Amino acid sequence: MFLNLPLVVVVLLALIGIATILLKRNLVKIIFGVTILTSSVNLFLVTLAYREGGIAPIYTLAPADVMVLPTPHALTLTNIVIGVATTALMLSFAVIIHRRYGTVNIDEIRELRE
Amino acid sequence: MKRELSVLIILILGAFMMLIPLGISFGEPGHSAMDDYFIRHGQEQTGANNIVTAVLFDYRGFDTIGESTVLFTAVIGVGLMFRKLMRGDADENE
């Protein structure tokens, strides 16, 4: 259990993200919650890549040693860019909403509620 | 009420997600055949020292174009949102 600490951290980080999304009323903080959730998955992927005592899978001037798995790193890079793109779009929505309603509190802006 | 429900959801989710540290052991991947192939053959097949780049642009290049497209999509979307506000733009016809 203790050796799996990084994976426990992944779970805790994901829960922090979900809690932020569910409990906060400020739109920008909710968006931060999504970002934290994305980070937790990034951390999860990087954690999966690790091999005991491994080095980065780059051969330039590398010591002859066992290397960690490269695929999760590629997936993580992809997900970081996707996360940046999603956050950018969400924040721009938030900017527009703030201009329309003058607030980012979701209790005050929900026009669409039945 | 809604708050309690949220806390309940978080607790249930947390309980289920604790399966992850119980089922996967850190530092000792069970299978690694695909990645070992990349580490062993990536350099010779693609000519790149950086195996992550080899995976990113060669073996999984199609993902990377999708990834660039996500960024492109987001920028187009952001531009769409701010299209009425962007000034100094001679050819905005409205």
Place this chain on the structure above:
Amino acid sequence: MIPEFILSNAPALLIGVPLLGAFLSPLIGRLSRDARALWVLAIITLTTLIGYLVAFLAYTKGTLIYVFGAATPALSIPPDSGGIPIRIILTLDALSALMVIMTVTVGFSVIVYSLSSDSRRSGLEAYYTLFLLLIASVLGMFATGDLFNFFVFLEISSLAAAGLVAYKVEKGRAVEAGLKFLMVSAIGGVFFLLAIGILYGQYNALNIAMLAGMIQWTPLDKLALVLIIAALAAKCGSVPMHFWTPDAYSMAPAAVTAMLVVVSQASLYGLFRFCFTLYGLALTYGVIGWALIVLGVLSMVVGVTMAIPQKDIKRLMAYHSVSQTGYMLLGVGVGLAVLGDQALLGSFGITAMEGGIFHILNNALYKGLLFLTAGAIILRIGTSDMNRMGGLGHNMKWTMILFIIGALAIAGIPPFNGFASKFLIYESVFAFNPVLSIIAMVVSILTLASFVKVFHSVFMGPQLPEYADVSEAPGSMLIGMAILSGLVIITGLFPEFFVQHLIAPAAHALADPSGYLAAVLGGA
């Protein structure tokens, strides 16, 4: 006739062509309006043709694979890898091919419709760029045989659809709907990626066919399946997470809404693909099938009961799409529940799945048609409130006829395609559990009642003075709607032909993943 290099690279070009069109359209869109329209039309026509070609190949030659970056397109497993597919492989079986046909058909008619319906707005180059990206991403989701690649296309479709939903920025509610949709999609996407990570961490593979052979139904696999189902059910607008659907569907431009229906079907496709193909070999009991059935029944009932009191025409239709999604989940869920039992599967399971899959196709056609007619009405009279409509049948005869076709199809009235697929669902589900079948029929009757009410309040009655000079919808909008209504009628008149040649192969491909697996893993 068709050059060899197009034939052998068709699956890659199916996604590459709309992507290329999207990348260039911000620049070409700046030249002139005509150049932009021509470019978009050319790209979508080319995509449609390639889509039909790919579907034809997949139906005639069996599961089609395309390996990115290998020496030949069919070399899925390199000789020195020890039997492991290492590259991204597009895998198109009959089900994917059916979905590709649906996407390109609806996409083409919607773009034709859009050329006049939205021609007076600003930011059109971005609008068409996002539209092409949306089509490309949906095609990518249908074509791919790789889990992570599916996730990437899922994200493209989320972002493009969110941008399009929020297209009318001058309305704060549109932006709000876009944000709500993007939030649900982003969280769903994160859960989906978590599931991918779990599967990768255990089996070190991302290819669906490869994983299907390795999954051992450990607790972690169950968690991954639950995460996948939750993420994709939220994205396709099934009940517990349906709240974004009415907002997004009603605030988006009509053409976008018609396309959003296809996008939600793409998530549904993913749901079915992962339940059957990825977990099909490991799945031994019907809990997951029952979960889909429960989701489906809840979606049907909640959707239709929420739809009846709505006053906004597009909101009403949006709740009906939630309800129609329920039929697909019900049909395919019944098939999944009896998947392990060959006798039951043969007697009604396959029929139920055929019904569900046929309903996906039919729903995309008539739902798209209905949203497009609603868009034509809103364009001409400037409001979506049904209490302020009336007597439009006098001036918009063609729109009225097209609306009647769509409404009768969604209500499941005989000569139209909604009846054909619903009938398959009724009879097979009745054999499984009569109560479910009766619920489905009651929902169908309520749907009919709801649309009769809409028809009456929009088209019937005396001509209202404020709408005396309302004219018929413009030509290209009518063409776009006519294509869809023609297909609604054709699939309704000859359902046996479609079921036999298009739907049944798709249902069998879903129920029995061995062809899919052999195409990828047996290619060495």
Place this chain on the structure above:
Amino acid sequence: MLMRMSKIVRFAADLLYPGILIFGLYVIMHGHLTPGGGFQGGAVIATAVALVAVAYSYDEVLAMVRKLRFIVQESGGLVLFLGIALAAVALGTTVFANYLANTGMLFGLAVPFGPNPGELNTGGVMPLMNIAVGLEVWGALALVVLYMLSGIREKEA
């Protein structure tokens, strides 16, 4: 406040701008040898644009760069990327095949297995794709910065 910053900050931004640019280009060019690549390098360069945008006022930034340039850069980078990938079809292999690696031509030096000091002239199509992606990310992130800035600016006015 979106007025421009003090002269010290502006001077420092001017001073740092070429340095960041060169570092970003280095990261892009050595993507196949060292940690980094198109995405990372493009993001580094975009921070230089953001730095200038912070140091100067919005109108001054718009006078310095044109939005259209970044749009062209973004679309051009992506078209280049897709074009490199699709060019493989003309050569008879599949899309995303690495048709330049181990050919002895541009970026085509063969690399034996094992650690080595790193030779820039390797990697086949990868350095080209890195450059394409670098251009795209540079343009895309710079555009996001400019768009967001325009959204805040109008509010202050």
